[in-house]
Amino acid sequence: MLSENYCNLLNNSLFILVFISTALYWFRLSFKSITIFNTIGKITSRFATLSIFLFLLIRWIDYGYFPLSNLYESLLFLSFILLFLYQFLESKAQSPIFGGIVLPLVLLISGFSELTLPLEMQKASALVPALQSNWLMMHVSLMMLSYAILLIGSAFSIVYLVTSIVFLYNLESVEKRYFDYQEFMRGLINFTRGMNLTREDYQTRSSIQSPSACCQIISLNNIFLEQEALAQSARTNFLSQLDKWSSRTISLGFPFLTIGIIAGAVWANEAWGSYWSWDPKETWALITWLIFAAYLHLRLIVGVTGKGPACLASLAFFVVWICYLGVNFLGQGLHSYGWFAYN
Template sequence: MDNLVALQRTLDDVTCYVLIAATLLYWVHAVFPKPAWVAEVGTAAVAIASLTSGSLLVARWIESGHPFPVSNLYESLFFLCWCLTFAQLCAEYLSRQKVMGLFTMPFATATAAFASFYLPAQLQVSAPLVPALDSNWLMLHVSVMVFSYGFLLAAGGTSMAYLWVTRKDKQVELKGNSIGSGGMRRVEKTPVRSSFTPAEEPVAVGGPSLSSAVVLSEEIAETPSLQALTLAETLDNVSYRLVGLGFPLLTVGIIAGAVWANEAWGSYWSWDPKETWALITWLVFAAYLHARLTKGWQGKRPAWLAVLGFSAVWVTYLGVNFLAQGLHSYGFFLKQ
């Protein structure tokens, strides 16, 4: 067991430092787009951090013998870190873009650093489960909730990247359905290309479909401004897909938590601060999906909703641990 503890400490440190390197590489590439391999190294660093954080959780799982390594805040933070890196890699695969890393990786780095350097030593070690957590529902509820947080936070980070890319494009509007098929783009004012230059030409997930008022010639269709628009459309689409993955998981996690609460406390819902904020988060992303699926929203309006949901996730996951106590007070570590 001593070897497993030492291995966890090493993996903890490696994860933190590799994530710091990945964050710096993404930001350096944003400022100095050439050479393109800088962003590729950043992606490799994210993959390494995903591997090391996952290995840390496996080592903790073996050492503790718990149903799943999310029994305290330290384990939960590193699980969220792993989920964020995994979601980042999925987003890059879907979009062939790196710009999301500018916004997701700083939060993944802060999560790992918070767990490693801020939490007291007694909260970082494995301990016997408290009675409320000694249940098979632990693996289903907590792991599904944290996994959903990872995808929803990545969606919020991707929406931040969309807003950053289109920060000067006051009159760019995306039109069409939410999954990108047959999407139309209207440009009333020539958009300014983002300062972030991807390593390869941006690819629109749904494929281009330009109105005759915009495409006057092949020369216009190949201008950098239209490439920037394609990048924005891709980010908008990837954010939607990440929410589409995270929202059902959040729903399943909340339902599983209600069943577990009834088993442990005799009530499905107690309006505990964490439960309340989980519901608020669910409502924000439900509004996001409703607006996209029924109202046809695309572009900046749903992006701001996703950013709001991004903030709500952090309050749900960590904020209420600082601000309130309740039935989930086992996660409240400042009371000491």
């Protein structure tokens, strides 16, 4: 089938484009003065977004339903949302950190969907009766949208924690360097004051002990402290920005998760006669909701910021993946069709 050949071409190009974009963004973060990396990375990532869009569109036209019926299609849809969101956020914040965080996620997702899933699971098939509903697009798309937004917000919290540890180590190094610097300056002054000089060295000693020399030592000390203060201020501002991005992104994704779970409950009642069955997927969706609700409670109601909420959001990052992928390894429950329970 001609459309299948186009789909395969688009999917293969997706992995290559995302790989190139990820490498370029990381080069950009490593070599800040070379902006061409960022420009090329943006271009390749937009081609990657276009390739996923065309892939999903072709499948939608060929099979007559929105391509969210199995794990393979949902992974590609999640990749599409992640790419779109990172490009939107980057255009607002004008920072390459978004691409450096989100693109590796997309690379892992596309690699898993293309290289790990069996070929039979990558093929579209007729919808099972439970999926032949208008709720398919609303419920699954809302859940995928919420997962994408929450994953980005949680990833910011992970970067926040890692960066905090690195900065703390650097701060200890700065304190040690400053202590060594002071010791060196004290030793230099004591040496110049106490050494035995000859008549020929008297002029040198006088210049060292002169008020101008002492002023130079003090000035160097002040410069050292000012530079370290500026570096510390930049680190603090960067951590504050990461914390703010994480909080705002999670605050945006949580309502979509809530609406998606409610839509799923209504659809479950229509399809199976029960709003809630404590299916493994439903249970982990509730756990995910509770963790993010606790995070927002800490941030918005209690007013806690920093490492505490960041640890909770970092935990939620892995819980989202358990809810989305991990549960499907069990091959049990009402949500097992079209996933790892494939026969």
